[in-house]
Each structure stands twice: as structure tokens, then as C-alpha cells.
Amino acid sequence: MDWRTKLLQSAPATPAGFESLVAATHRASTVVFPSMDEVREGWRQSEVGYVYGIYGTPTSDELATRIAALEGARHTFLVPSGQSAIALVDLTFCKPGDHVLVPGSAYGPNVEAAETLLGRYGVEAELYNPMIGAGIASLIRENTTLIWCESPGSITMEVQDIPAIVAAAHARNVVVAIDNTYASGVLFDAFAHGVDVSVQALTKYIGGHSDILLGSVSVATQDAYERIGDMRRTLGLSVSPDECSLALRGLQTLAVRMDRIEASTLEIAEWFTSRDEVNVVLHPALPSCVGHEFWKRDFTGSAGIFSVLFDPRFTTGQVNAFVDRLKLFRIGWSWGGVNSLVMAYPTLTRIDEKYHGRIVRFSVGLEDVADLIEDISHSLASMK
Ligand SMILES: *Cc1c(COP(=O)(O)O)cnc(C)c1O
Secondary structure, X not given: OOHHHHOOOOOOOOOOOOOOOOOOOOOOOEOOOOOHHHOOOOOOHHHHOOOEHHHOOHHHHHXXXXXXXXXXXXXXXXXXXXXXXXXXXHHHHOOOOOEEEEEOOOOHHHHHHHHHHHHHOOOEEEEEOOOOHHHHHHHOOOOEEEEEEEOOOOOOOOOOOHHHHHHHHHHOOOEEEEEOOOOOOOOEOOOOOOOOEEEEEOOOOOXXXXXXXXXXXXXXXXXXHHHHXXXXXXXXXXXXXXXXXXXXXXXXXHHHXXXXXXXXXXXXXXXXXXXXXXXXXXOOOOOOOOOHHHHHHHEOOOOOEEEEEEOOOOOHXXXXXXXXXXXXXXXXXXXXXXXXXXXXOOOOEEOOEEOOOOEEEEEOOOOOHHHHHHHHHHHHHOOO
8 A cells, every 4th residue: 555545544443441430532524334225314313323523422322312411302413513503493483574572681692592593584583581480471472482581581590480491381282491591401301391492502511611613402292302402404514522521520529510610609699788879689599580480480509690680879880980990700601610701781671670780690710709809809898
């Protein structure tokens, strides 16, 4: 064999029997078949075997299978980000002429996708009050095909009555999808509460270290499995095995991180309740959070984000300056990593209340909680 050919042949067989504790990182576009008889097609690799890298490698399969097991899903599809998970669900369940309901408390780009992406294809998006509960029945139309939930909501943290919304939706054959990122698929059992599709930004707690972008779409029903799988294939959404291997590593420490983050966050949120600079502390485990009773009924714990609403005597400038003075809480989008983060929202509005310039969201990491409280306390002291 010419050396040019040798360069392209795989190594002589390495010894069999290698076992480690780590899932291997398999990179592939092409999967080779032993013969024409054994050539396979289609995206249903979990039924027919490996076909092509875009439908998954053993690394992404391992991650998808574990997320499905944690969420109790029929199947989990992986996608490049949390936002692509949302867009995939939108494009799967809506066609021209349809109507979609999105909570006013949803992650901003979710609302944007419904209003602009779907709007462009003749789908009407309507925002609803996240606390509507069974009242959502009155918003469901003949052409409503999808209801989004997100609980707690982004930034304003409203916990929704999911079973009530599911009951109203299913009575009219409407699919219910939830953005279950806050719960990381473990603090709230979406499928036990009747939801059809659960999406997560694995970017957050599953990745856990602010260094990957990845999303998941988990489905409960065969119908959702077929439809999401077809659309994922059409859109060509694939994930990097390197990101998947980091998410698999993240899963190994998810429990200890979440436990520690839950305790620190509760301590900081409770500390805030005694401060007169803020009027409301929006943490699902505190009675001051809208929908706290549903958190108590449906959740098994809380995560590391909460918001505070500053007293109206402070200007937006003063609230921004409070954020600027923090040293351990870094200013940045996203959350769920080991470093504490903070963000003010000077232009945030919600359906029935203005939070303009007064709301600040914290994402608590793994720093010592006394240091974090000291950081906040120090910055508050300069607000007078
Ligand atoms: C961050 C986030 C997303 C989007 O995740 P990306 O991976 O950053 O695209 C979706 N939903 C919620 C609730 C989020 O916080």
C-alpha cells in the first residue's frame, strides 16, 4: 500500500476490553455500513441503528437517553441550544392559520420566536397572563394548536398552575409544551403533570459551568416523537459530541451543585426580605413569589435564580449602580454556572405590571454564601 493510502486506513485493531468511567467522545458525519444489505435510512436511529452523524453518535445518544430517563420521557432530542429547542417546537406544532398561546412571563426570545418567526408564516401568537390557570380555556380557539408554559417565568418568576392549563388544553386537543429549564428536568416532573413536550436549555444547570450551549426536547407521546423527529431532520439540527460530553460530565455533579445552590440561594433570598431597599423578593419558595402555592404543590425543590424589586424611591440609575458595584456577582446573561451572576432589566414590562428599571435578577453560584451576602450588603449600603 502506498503511504498515501496507509494514512487513510484505521489503525490495526487496538486491544479489546477497554473500560473507563467516561463516555467516549465520538465524532462522525458518516457512519459506514458493512454491506448494501445493511444500509439504513431515516432519523429513527433508536429503532433502526446508526445511520448518519446528524441523528446522533453514541455520545449524544448517551446524553439524550439519560435526560429522557431523568424526565421520564418517551424520547429526548438534542439540539444546539435552548432557543433552538423552542423554535423546533414552534415549527413542529404550528402551521399557517394556527394560533399559539405564550405566557407573558416567558423567556424573551421565546415570545420573539412566536411573534416574529411564526408571525412570518401566518401563525397568530397571543400572550397570556401566566397565572390564568383553568381560565386559559376561554383563550383557546378552534385554531389553537400549541400552548407554551414556563414555570417559574423568566425574571418575574411566576409559578404556573400547570395541571389546570393541561386539563383545559387537552380537552380541546391542544399540545402543551413547557420550558422546564429552571427545574433542570428534576425539580418539576413535567410529564407526571400532563405536559406533552418539555424543553430545556442544557446550557444552564446540566452543563453547569457556563462553557457549553445545548438544548433538549423531550416528548411523552408517539405523535410528538414522530413530528419533532421529522422537523429536527428537516431543519438539520445537530449537536457537537464535545458539548454532549461536557453535559454528561455536568450530570455527574448536578445533584451536589443543585443542593448547594438551592441552600445558598434560599439564604440570600431570605436575607433580602429584611432589607428595606427592596419591596418584593421573587423566589418560588417564598410566599412573596407569585404562584408560590403551585411551587409548594408541584416542585421538589428550588434552583439558583431569584429576583428582587427595588423600592420606587430608587431611580433606574441607582439600581444599575447597585449592580455595577457588586464584585462577586458578575454582570452577564444566562445562569446555572458555578459563578454568581446578576442582571438588571431597565426596560422589562409584563402584561399587568410594570417592573421598569426596578427589577434585578440574581443567579447564585458556588461561592461561599457569607461572601455573597457581604458583596450585596456592601453595595446596598451605598444606595442611600
Ligand atoms: C437560557 C434560557 C433559554 C435559552 O437557552 P440557550 O441555550 O442560551 O439558547 C431558554 N429558556 C430559558 C428559560 C432560559 O433561561
